[in-house]
């Protein structure tokens with residue numbers, strides 16, 4: 001049985017664009033700093049998709065007080081899944097392409113500083129959410145953003161430039177999606193359920209989202225003419241998308257989406273396909289401790 005001062009760092013060796021050497025430096029710094037603070041530190045590398053959830057679940061069972069996720073939003077999501085509704089707090093060390101949750105929470109984007117924050121920080125309660133059985137912490141959605149998440153997953157190289165190129169290409173091929181939202185017919189460019197305010201890279205779809213208010217921001221972008229693309233993109237990164245005539249937001253606790261065929265969605269950027277076209281979204285208030 002671990003003591004309360006046990007701390008685990010989970011590292012995804014494939015995350016982001018940092019090299020193996022940089023990750024080794026990060027691992028060594030974590031072990032050194034944690035020991036100096038009187039923790040009993042352990043490190044685990046993920047060996048396959050879903051492994052971070054298994055490792056974090058084991059740390060919860062063993063009574064670890066802190067688990068650091070060193071990776072992109074996917075690794076942070078997988079780690080956080082196992083820490084929900086537990087007394088073990090999540091430390092975020094962002095080394096991914098978007099780092100949406102880290103940016104929303106003001107976690108340092110410098111990984112060494114983020115390790116310090118995770119070791120010194122205090123646990124703060126935040127909400128999580130679910131789309132069907134898939135937990136998410138930042139955003140989930142459908143339409144264009146899901147289309148891009150699916151296309152990005154096919155790319156061999158990660159990172160922001162690849163993401164931008166993928167999004168640009170996807171834009172020209174994309175047709176707005178039709179579905180029922182809480183029984184109402186919709187044809188939207190995109191539909192986002194935001195726990196945090198941004199997708200990552202400071203692309204703010206829900207500028208006023210509060211991650212601890214027990215609510216999700218449901219953000220609709222209705223179809224727009226090509227000439228509005230520039231201003232919409234500018235507003236997205238300028239944190240003023242909610243002032244656009246094409247944006248509509250509502251604060252919700254649950255929603256049901258029903259499409260006619262299989263529905264492409266994403267949860268924290270991970271692409272998923274719902275074969276029966278039905279998505280049930282709900283907030284899970286106060287369900288995760290994050291070290292801030």
Ligand SMILES: Nc1ncnc2c1ncn2[C@@H]1O[C@H](COP(=O)(O)OP(=O)(O)OP(=O)(O)O)[C@@H](O)[C@H]1O
Pocket residue numbers: 012013014015016017046047048049050051071072073074075076078095096097098099158159269270
């Ligand atoms: N050893 C591994 N082999 C293959 N896949 C892995 C391994 N470890 C983790 N994964 C998977 O890789 C996915 C992507 O990882 P992560 O999000 O950390 O990096 P990223 O994709 O580079 O970052 P971002 O999501 O910010 O672009 C995770 O969701 C996880 O399922």
